[in-house]
Amino acid sequence: MSLFGTSSGFGTGGTGVFGSTTxxxxxxxxxxxxxxxxxxxxxxxxxxxxTMPGNFLIGGSWANDVRCWEVQDNGQTVPKAQQMHTGPVLxxxxxxxxxxxxxxxxxxxxxxxxxxxxxxxQIAQHDGPIKAIHWIKAPNYSCIMTxxxxxxxxxxxxxxxxxxxxxxxxxxxxxxxVVYPMAVVATAERGLIVYQLENQPSxxxxxxxxxxxxxRCVAIFKDKQNKPTGFALGSIEGRVAIHYINxxxxxxxxxxxxxxxxxxxxxxxxxDIYAVNAIAFHPVHGTLATVGSDGRFSFWDKxxxxxxxxxxxxxxxxxxxxxxxxxxxxxYASSYDWSKGHEYYNPQKKNYIFLRNAAExxxxxxxxx
Amino acid sequence: MGRKKKKxxxxxxxxxxxxxxxxxxxIQHQKAKHFKCHICHKxxxxxxxxxxxxxxxxxxxxxxxxxxxxGRIDIxxxxxxxxxxxxxxxxERRRMLxxxxxxxxxxxxxxDDSDEYDDDDEPxxxxxxxxxxxxxxxxxxxxxxxxxxxxxSGTPALPPGSYSGIPPMMPGVPPMIPATPPVMPxxxxxxxxxxxxxPPMMPGVPPxIPPPMGTRxxxxxxxxxxxxxxxxxxxxxxxxxxxQPDVTKPLFPSAGQSxxxxxxxxxxxxxxxxxxxxxxxxxxxxxxxxxxxxNAGSSTVSKPPSTVTSKPATLTTSSATSKLIHPDEDIxxxxxxxxxxxxxCSIPRQGQTTSAAASVGGMMAPQQxxxxxxxxxxxxxxxxxxxGYIPGRIPPYIQAPPVVPPVYQGGPPRPTIVTRPPxxxxxxxx
Numbered sequence: 001m002s003l004f005g006t007s008s009g010f011g012t013g014g015t016g017v018f019g020s021t022t023x024x025x026x027x028x029x030x031x032x033x034x035x036x037x038x039x040x041x042x043x044x045x046x047x048x049x050x051t052m053p054g055n056f057l058i059g060g061s062w063a064n065d066v067r068c069w070e071v072q073d074n075g076q077t078v079p080k081a082q083q084m085h086t087g088p089v090l091x092x093x094x095x096x097x098x099x100x101x102x103x104x105x106x107x108x109x110x111x112x113x114x115x116x117x118x119x120x121x122q123i124a125q126h127d128g129p130i131k132a133i134h135w136i137k138a139p140n141y142s143c144i145m146t147x148x149x150x151x152x153x154x155x156x157x158x159x160x161x162x163x164x165x166x167x168x169x170x171x172x173x174x175x176x177x178v179v180y181p182m183a184v185v186a187t188a189e190r191g192l193i194v195y196q197l198e199n200q201p202s203x204x205x206x207x208x209x210x211x212x213x214x215x216r217c218v219a220i221f222k223d224k225q226n227k228p229t230g231f232a233l234g235s236i237e238g239r240v241a242i243h244y245i246n247x248x249x250x251x252x253x254x255x256x257x258x259x260x261x262x263x264x265x266x267x268x269x270x271x272d273i274y275a276v277n278a279i280a281f282h283p284v285h286g287t288l289a290t291v292g293s294d295g296r297f298s299f300w301d302k303x304x305x306x307x308x309x310x311x312x313x314x315x316x317x318x319x320x321x322x323x324x325x326x327x328x329x330x331x332y333a334s335s336y337d338w339s340k341g342h343e344y345y346n347p348q349k350k351n352y353i354f355l356r357n358a359a360e361x362x363x364x365x366x367x368x369x
Numbered sequence: 370m371g372r373k374k375k376k377x378x379x380x381x382x383x384x385x386x387x388x389x390x391x392x393x394x395x396i397q398h399q400k401a402k403h404f405k406c407h408i409c410h411k412x413x414x415x416x417x418x419x420x421x422x423x424x425x426x427x428x429x430x431x432x433x434x435x436x437x438x439x440g441r442i443d444i445x446x447x448x449x450x451x452x453x454x455x456x457x458x459x460x461e462r463r464r465m466l467x468x469x470x471x472x473x474x475x476x477x478x479x480x481d482d483s484d485e486y487d488d489d490d491e492p493x494x495x496x497x498x499x500x501x502x503x504x505x506x507x508x509x510x511x512x513x514x515x516x517x518x519x520x521x522s523g524t525p526a527l528p529p530g531s532y533s534g535i536p537p538m539m540p541g542v543p544p545m546i547p548a549t550p551p552v553m554p555x556x557x558x559x560x561x562x563x564x565x566x567x568p569p570m571m572p573g574v575p576p577x578i579p580p581p582m583g584t585r586x587x588x589x590x591x592x593x594x595x596x597x598x599x600x601x602x603x604x605x606x607x608x609x610x611x612x613q614p615d616v617t618k619p620l621f622p623s624a625g626q627s628x629x630x631x632x633x634x635x636x637x638x639x640x641x642x643x644x645x646x647x648x649x650x651x652x653x654x655x656x657x658x659x660x661x662x663x664n665a666g667s668s669t670v671s672k673p674p675s676t677v678t679s680k681p682a683t684l685t686t687s688s689a690t691s692k693l694i695h696p697d698e699d700i701x702x703x704x705x706x707x708x709x710x711x712x713x714c715s716i717p718r719q720g721q722t723t724s725a726a727a728s729v730g731g732m733m734a735p736q737q738x739x740x741x742x743x744x745x746x747x748x749x750x751x752x753x754x755x756x757g758y759i760p761g762r763i764p765p766y767i768q769a770p771p772v773v774p775p776v777y778q779g780g781p782p783r784p785t786i787v788t789r790p791p792x793x794x795x796x797x798x799x
Contacts, residue, residue, distance in 0.1 A: 274694045
């Protein structure tokens with residue numbers, strides 16, 4: 001039985017903690033450190049799908065590489081392989097069978113990495129950096145969806161150099177998420193578009209943004225029947241909007257909440273408001289995690305509308321996060337996100353990826369989801 | 370009607386310049402937004418009252434009135450509703466109102482088709498003024514007080530960006546604001562604005578509709594608007610997720626057809642007034658007490674999604690009460706970072722592909738550097754393609770030297786388990 005499924009002795013098996021006995025602020029939560037983290041900021045994390053035995057984690061970084069680790073049951077992480085792009089990697093995802101990893105980069109290309117052969121080939125090309133990449137598995141087709149700063153959303157059959165479909169967006173793609181048959185893309189200028197993927201991808205609805213600030217991250221959530229029913233959208237203004245596509249009562253059902261802000265106890269001290277860098281939903285409980293520029297992660301129950309937990313503050317922003325397929329592991333990356341500009345960038349500062357047992361802390365507050 | 374002194378114009382709040390229909394509502398607003406203790410949430414009656422309370426009960430001094438715009442934070446001025454407002458501020462306000470009126474008069478006369486602009490103008494001074502006057506610190510709190518504005522203006526139209534999607538609170542929404550527990554100011558009535566967004570009862574509403582204000586009145590079940598109290602009694606989902614009913618209606622009505630707003634079950638559950646009292650996100654109070662609305666950045670950023678700007682706008686990242694930890698430019702952090710030369714991709718020109726491939730795995734440093742030079746300027750910039758790189762013409766599947774470790778840091782080569790991908794003919798299998 002996986003150690004990750006129990007709450008015992010979590011840190012003991014961790015080889016990641018390099019013998020440090022003190023908890024300095026780089027790991028105040030005392031979570032397991034992944035070995036051989038990338039040399040520059042981590043832009044994305046993704047765990048392997050349930051179709052593969054075990055847990056494999058991929059992480060893309062601004063060092064132009066994407067790395068793969070095996071996460072063993074005892075908490076040990078083993079670096080397995082790595083691929084390079086010619087520019088920073090901005091997003092990565094797995095195919096549904098876990099045999100391929102797709103990576104998207106500032107070099108305007110996307111690649112398909114066959115893990116068995118450890119070969120990667122280019123499968124997509126845009127006119128600008130590709131910010132989001134997702135695998136779509138429909139009953140009648142499978143393809144890759146790429147969203148780019150060139151304002152297009154393209155769909156690729158990995159065997160052909162030309163896209164199967166190219167949809168124009170009003171603005172640059174900033175983030176996207178796919179849960180068949182729904183896809184959501186959030187763009188610059190607070191654009192928000194929902195696509196439906198049945199038969200073939202098509203634009204379903206453009207939504208007026210529930211947020212007043214630049215969109216930063218989006219994640220789709222599902223209902224009790226496991227169908228996608230809405231999404232959580234995060235902005236740079238420490239706020240997340242929960243938005244249902246067809247709620248019975250939009251005024252009541254949709255809402256926003258503030259997060260990732262410094263405590264402003266004194267009204268004359270301005271409150272610091274941090275960007276929400278990523279949102280991830282627990283695959284089993286339906287609760288969500290948010291990570292922010294403030295270097296904290298928080299867990300929330302959107303149905304009970306309560307906060308479940310907020311972490312201690314890390315000394316760097318948290319730039320990416322994800323859950324593994326059964327929700328036992330929560331991975332989050334600690335690296336600089338440029339939120340304070342160039343001056344605060346320290347190339348010598350180490351980047352980290354931490355793993356945390358997520359089975360207990362993300363249980364919903366009241367009724368089971 | 371009433372005292373000449375005050376009744377010449379609608380009641381307005383001296384601390385944040387907002388308009389109200391009624392002085393009662395104004396007072397409730399002041400009590401909830403400006404005279405509320407950030408520690409224990411007790412509502413006082415005046416600024417000095419609040420100061421005294423904080424000192425006596427919590428032993429804390431406060432320096433200014435919460436949620437007030439800069440210049441109006443004087444805690445010592447005893448203002449209650451419209452009383453106590455210094456004469457010169459009254460005059461200033463009157464002048465502003467007049468100016469606004471004149472402008473709208475003029476515009477009305479000048480324009481024949483008054484569709485687009487006037488509709489936005491009409492909502493009246495409550496919207497335009499403060500927006501025109503000063504950076505809305507505390508004025509246009511993103512979500513917390515939607516009830517206020519519409520009530521103040523009495524019209525459904527909204528300036529784009531201010532409050533996208535707020536349905537027109539029928540004026541006369543009486544102050545039936547339930548006296549809810551000091552609810553997280555943080556829990557905004559996201560409901561309301563949201564409600565405006567996706568009205569299930571609007572069949573045929575085309576997607577991407579900008580604040581279609583006129584049609585809103587259909588949303589009658591917008592219950593007590595978080596009104597003047599600014600408190601959000603949002604009917605927090607009572608006891609669990611009964612939100613999604615057991616009705617499984619199709620998410621997308623039919624795949625082939627184009628958008629219909631899916632109103633599968635147009636029955637809008639009579640939004641109960643009973644579940645008001647439940648605070649939303651109670652565990653959240655800690656991080657947002659006393660601060661109704663950070664409201665930073667509501668300047669050039671808030672535009673309807675359809676506008677496309679090619680020049681990077683800037684955000685307003687600070688206000689009196691809050692500060693956005695984000696660079697000023699209104700581009701994403703990744704775009705900002707990608708512009709730096711150190712992250713410029715080392716994509717070779719087409720002619721160099723083979724030579725680059727030849728020295729794969731070795732120290733590509735010199736070659737990379739030379740390749741970098743001809744590629745000046747923004748790589749990551751959203752606007753342009755890569756100079757020298759013809760999009761779409763890359764020979765399919767030929768890998769540009771991906772195997773070279775990026776050299777920009779000048780660090781030691783990392784152990785890579787990278788292999789050179791095979792060159793494939795198009796259409797082949799891998």
